[in-house]
Amino acid sequence: MINVQNLIKDFTLSKKQRKEMGDDYKDTKILRAVDGISFDCKPGRIFGLLGPNGAGKTTALRMIATMLKPTSGSISVCGFDSVTNGQDVRGKIGFMTGQTALYDRLTPTEMVKYIADLHGMDKTTFAKRKDHLFNILDMNSFADRRIARLSTGMKQKTSIARTIIHNPQVMVFDEPTSGLDVMTSRAIVNLIHSCREEGKTVIFSTHRMGEVNQVCDDIAIIYKGKLFFNNTLDQFKSEMTKSTFEEEFIYRVGEA
Amino acid sequence: MKFLIIAKKEIIDITRDKRTLIMMVAVPLLLMPVLIGTMMKITSSQAEKASERQLKVTFFGQEHAPDLYQAFSNIDKLIILDQISIDSVQSYIQSEYLDAAIQIDANYQSNIENNGQAQIQVQYKGTDSFGTAKDRINTVLDQFEKNIIIARMNRLKLKPDVVKAFNIQFNDVASKQEKFGKLAGGWLPYVFILFGFMGAMYPALDLGSGEKERGTLETILSSPASRLDVVVGKFLVIMFAAFLTALLALGGILFGIQQISEIPPALLDLINEMFTLKTIGLIMTLVLPVSAFFSALLLGLSIYARSFKEAQSIVAPLNIAIIFPAVIGTLPGIELNMLTAMIPILNVSLASKDIISGVINPLYMTEVYISLFGFAALSILWCVKAFNKESTIFRN
Numbered sequence: 001m002i003n004v005q006n007l008i009k010d011f012t013l014s015k016k017q018r019k020e021m022g023d024d025y026k027d028t029k030i031l032r033a034v035d036g037i038s039f040d041c042k043p044g045r046i047f048g049l050l051g052p053n054g055a056g057k058t059t060a061l062r063m064i065a066t067m068l069k070p071t072s073g074s075i076s077v078c079g080f081d082s083v084t085n086g087q088d089v090r091g092k093i094g095f096m097t098g099q100t101a102l103y104d105r106l107t108p109t110e111m112v113k114y115i116a117d118l119h120g121m122d123k124t125t126f127a128k129r130k131d132h133l134f135n136i137l138d139m140n141s142f143a144d145r146r147i148a149r150l151s152t153g154m155k156q157k158t159s160i161a162r163t164i165i166h167n168p169q170v171m172v173f174d175e176p177t178s179g180l181d182v183m184t185s186r187a188i189v190n191l192i193h194s195c196r197e198e199g200k201t202v203i204f205s206t207h208r209m210g211e212v213n214q215v216c217d218d219i220a221i222i223y224k225g226k227l228f229f230n231n232t233l234d235q236f237k238s239e240m241t242k243s244t245f246e247e248e249f250i251y252r253v254g255e256a
Numbered sequence: 257m258k259f260l261i262i263a264k265k266e267i268i269d270i271t272r273d274k275r276t277l278i279m280m281v282a283v284p285l286l287l288m289p290v291l292i293g294t295m296m297k298i299t300s301s302q303a304e305k306a307s308e309r310q311l312k313v314t315f316f317g318q319e320h321a322p323d324l325y326q327a328f329s330n331i332d333k334l335i336i337l338d339q340i341s342i343d344s345v346q347s348y349i350q351s352e353y354l355d356a357a358i359q360i361d362a363n364y365q366s367n368i369e370n371n372g373q374a375q376i377q378v379q380y381k382g383t384d385s386f387g388t389a390k391d392r393i394n395t396v397l398d399q400f401e402k403n404i405i406i407a408r409m410n411r412l413k414l415k416p417d418v419v420k421a422f423n424i425q426f427n428d429v430a431s432k433q434e435k436f437g438k439l440a441g442g443w444l445p446y447v448f449i450l451f452g453f454m455g456a457m458y459p460a461l462d463l464g465s466g467e468k469e470r471g472t473l474e475t476i477l478s479s480p481a482s483r484l485d486v487v488v489g490k491f492l493v494i495m496f497a498a499f500l501t502a503l504l505a506l507g508g509i510l511f512g513i514q515q516i517s518e519i520p521p522a523l524l525d526l527i528n529e530m531f532t533l534k535t536i537g538l539i540m541t542l543v544l545p546v547s548a549f550f551s552a553l554l555l556g557l558s559i560y561a562r563s564f565k566e567a568q569s570i571v572a573p574l575n576i577a578i579i580f581p582a583v584i585g586t587l588p589g590i591e592l593n594m595l596t597a598m599i600p601i602l603n604v605s606l607a608s609k610d611i612i613s614g615v616i617n618p619l620y621m622t623e624v625y626i627s628l629f630g631f632a633a634l635s636i637l638w639c640v641k642a643f644n645k646e647s648t649i650f651r652n
Contacts, residue, residue, distance in 0.1 A: 012647070065478040068646055087480050095478035099471035105272040106265070117261045118479040146272075162475070172478075 001201055002041040002064060002170060007073035009034040009059050009225075033059040035225035036073070041203045041218070043169070046196050048216035048233075049205040052253060056225040057205040061174045064203065065095045078169055078201075091119060094168035096188075098178035100159040104148035108139055108158040111147060112165045119166035126165070133161045156184045160191050171195050173204040177211065189215055209245035223253050258481040262489025266463055270493060276458045280497050284451045284505035289512025300518045306388045308333065312353070313393070314340045317360035321374075324360065327400050334392070349381050355389040356380040371408055433530050436523075437613025442586030445539075445608035447509060448502040449582045449601060452543060455501020456494050456550045457571060463490045464558025465567035473649070487643045491551055491636065498547035503540065530612055538611045542604045545628035549600060550578075552635035556642040562651055585609065597623035600631045 011031045018025050025031070034056045041047035051057050062068040064075055066086040075082035077089040102111055109130070116126045134140050137157045142150055147158060163171070173192065177185040192215050195202050206212065212219060212233070219236055221229040229236065229252065242248040270276045311334045318325035329336060340348065340357075348354035361367070361375035368374050376397065380389045409416060428435075467473045476486055510531055513519060519527075554571060561567035578601060584590055585605025592606040603624045610616055642648045 062474075062650075065474075067474065067477045068650070087482060090478055091480045093478065095474065097471060097474060101471040101475045103265075103269055103470070103472060105269050110265075110268065114261070114265045115475070115479060118258055118476075118481050120480065 001043055001076075001078055002039075002047075002203060003074075003076040004040070004060075004064070005038050005074045005076075007034055007037045007060065007063065007075065008032065008071045009056075009063060009068060010071045032225050034063070034070075034222075037220075037222065037225070037227045038073075039220050039227065039230050041170075041201050043201045044196060044199045045217040046192060046202040046204055046215050048212045048219040049203060049222060050207065050209070050212060050219055050249065051205075051222035052207055055222045057207075057222055058174055059225075060222070061095075061172050061203065061205055065093055065172050066090055091166075092168055093170045093172055094163040094166070095172045095174070096159065096163040096176050097174045098176055098180065100152075100155045102147045102155055102158055102162070104146065106147055107144045108134075108147065108150075108154075108161065109143045111158055112162050115162045116165045121166060129165060129167065130161075133165065137161055152181070153184055153187070156180070156187060160187065164191070164195075168200070170201045171203070173202070175205055175207070177206070177208070209249050213245055221249070221252060228252065258485040259489040259492070262476070262481060262486060263492045266459075266490055266493040267496070270459045270462065270497065273458070273462065276462065276497070279458050280455050280501045281504060284455070284501050285508045285511075288447065288505055288508035289515060292509065292512040293516055296516045296518045309388065310335055311355045311389055311392060312337055313355060313389075314338070314345065314357045315360070316342055316357065317362060317364070320362055320364040321360045324364075324400055327396055328358070331392075331396060345379060349379055352381065356393055358393065368404060371412075431614065432526055434613040434615055436526060437530065437609060437615075438588075441609040441612035442605060444506070444509065444612065445542075445605040446579075446582045446586055448505050448539075448543060449546065449604060450579060451505035452498045452502035452547050453550050453575070453578045456498035456547065456554050459494045459497045460551065460554035460558045461564055461567045461571065463494065464555050465561040465564045466558075468559070468561075468649075469563050477649070483643045484640060487555070487636075487640050491548075491555055491639065494551035494555055495544075495547050498550050499540075499543060502543045502547065506536065506539070530614070535611055538616075539608050542607055542611075542624070542628065545625070545632045546601065546604050548632035549628065549635050552632065552639040556635070556639035559639075559642055560648050560651065581605065592617065592620045592624070594620070594623065597621075598627045600627060603627055 009032070011033055013021070013025065013028060013031050018028060021028075037056075037060065039047070049057050049060065059068060063070050064077065064082065066082050066089050069083060075089075078092045080088040080092065082089050103114075106114070112130055112133075113126065116130070121129070134143055137160060139154070139157050139161060142154050147155060150158065171192070173188075176188045176192075180188070189211070192202055192204060196217075204215065216233050218232050219229065220227050236248075240248045242251050270280075313328065313334060314337045315325055315328070325336075328334060337354065340354065345354065345357045349357065357379040359377040359379075364374040364376075366372075378390070378393055378397075380393070382390075405419075406416075409418070467476070477483070481489075510527075513524070513527055553574075557570050557574075558567045561570055581599060581602035582605050585602050590596065590602075590606065592603070592610055596606055597603050597620045607621060607624045610621075
């Protein structure tokens with residue numbers, strides 16, 4: 001369960017950053033990346049956070065994962081406050097991005113063991129969970145090969161295994177399929193589905209509308225840091241004035 | 257205790273990186289003995305060649321000093337070339353066809369006979385690296401002059417004391433170890449400071465900016481490990497790499513010295529006497545805090561950089577900042593005092609020199625340790641602060 005209330009995140013821009021961002025930002029000293037958003041993600045449901053690049057999706061997810069501290073507002077994950085109980089929050093979540101985020105010089109077994117150790121898993125629980133995951137992901141044939149020598153698909157499987165090795169109650173996916181081929185994207189989408197079936201709380205950010213229709217139960221649309229839709233996917237569909245998701249999304253973003 | 261899990265993983269990671277292993281183990285262990293050995297061999301073989309070389313000398317005015325001319329003719333490995341015109345001498349010496357030209361004044365004989373000073377001019381090329389031509393000619397002239405003076409004293413019935421009023425005896429209270437330590441001891445810390453820094457550099461770049469570049473930093477930051485765990489785990493591994501590299505560099509030098517046959521046995525015995533386990537242990541107590549200082553500094557800079565490449569460009573100029581105080585420590589006259597004991601790196605260099613010389617001032621040494629541990633603690637705090645700063649961690 002994730003509960004986000006009036007979340008705000010400001011970044012102070014340096015002169016160099018203002019210059020790099022162009023004329024629109026030349027007088028902006030403080031950039032509000034997330035501007036007072038509130039939403040709930042429920043167990044057994046997939047919550048899609050949609051928005052174009054730079055809308056504030058990653059910043060919001062990083063705050064949920066306690067990597068960034070909110071300027072104001074609150075986030076509660078499984079009853080733990082993200083600021084005061086950051087360590088407990090991190091113990092409950094699995095965080096995955098489009099990058100495989102693996103150590104090339106480790107083997108999949110070592111990589112997964114490392115994350116399990118950080119989550120304080122005991123040897124027996126780890127062995128059982130690892131065997132289970134390596135079997136269902138078909139990873140046994142390359143379990144002890146260095147990650148640098150694995151194919152993209154094998155790396156993605158390893159990345160999935162390291163994200164869910166500690167059986168997290170909450171899964172945070174930050175554009176997990178970005179830059180991946182169809183086959184690898186499908187593996188991720190399957191993972192998201194299985195997380196729902198297991199009753200986990202899933203939050204998933206994307207800018208691909210096709211994926212939203214495929215996986216989401218609830219959606220929120222974020223643009224320039226503000227939420228301007230937060231309801232079920234069915235509700236969104238019923239309110240659609242355009243023929244496709246993409247057109248509707250572009251229309252709504254344009255209206256915002 | 258999560259920092260230990262992180263440290264364990266980082267150890268596995270860096271020991272599988274060929275670049276780090278080469279820099280951490282192979283270079284200090286092998287490069288130093290090979291460098292020292294090659295340098296000594298080249299120097300001694302060049303010196304030998306120079307002393308064996310046949311000198312080509314020409315004489316002008318030999319008719320005024322036939323006995324001196326004869327003395328030169330009797331010298332081994334020296335040929336006297338005749339029929340060289342006085343106008344060509346300079347160009348011949350410049351082009352190294354000729355090593356030297358000796359010109360005897362026309363009044364040589366009368367000056368010698370009248371107890372006066374005879375004028376002799378020697379032209380040579382000063383860039384001759386071993387100074388062979390000048391030295392060998394001077395040896396002959398010195399000997400010849402001594403004989404003339406003895407003959408003059410006998411003729412005048414004077415004792416040699418007439419021209420030598422003092423019989424001075426210099427008694428040096430400094431031990432051989434102290435003298436050698438002050439002379440050469442400064443170079444040793446220079447080497448291990450440099451290697452310690454180099455040993456820390458690659459792991460620091462890899463564990464900081466490398467982690468950012470691979471996207472693995474988010475994996476760690478979203479785990480239950482605290483930022484302090486992450487910093488301490490990484491810092492310990494980098495410090496271990498720096499310390500090990502410095503230790504191996506020291507070992508490499510000592511091993512290299514043992515292998516060089518050109519070192520006189522007396523000097524080798526002295527070196528072996530100086531480098532006892534106690535001396536090495538004391539030096540290592542200086543290396544440890546300085547490694548901590550480097551490691552935290554490099555990790556902080558590395559995590560600030562957006563990429564591995566940017567980290568390299570930030571860290572590279574730091575090499576000069578490290579070398580500079582280390583080189584100052586090797587200069588004669590720079591000693592450990594209340595001020596220099598406080599300056600990091602320079603104090604390691606000077607304190608090591610004192611340890612090697614066997615002259616340790618407990619007050620200054622305490623100051624050195626306070627300064628080193630103080631700077632190490634400050635750099636660790638700075639590094640932790642950098643890790644906690646969102647604008648640094650997510651700078652890209």
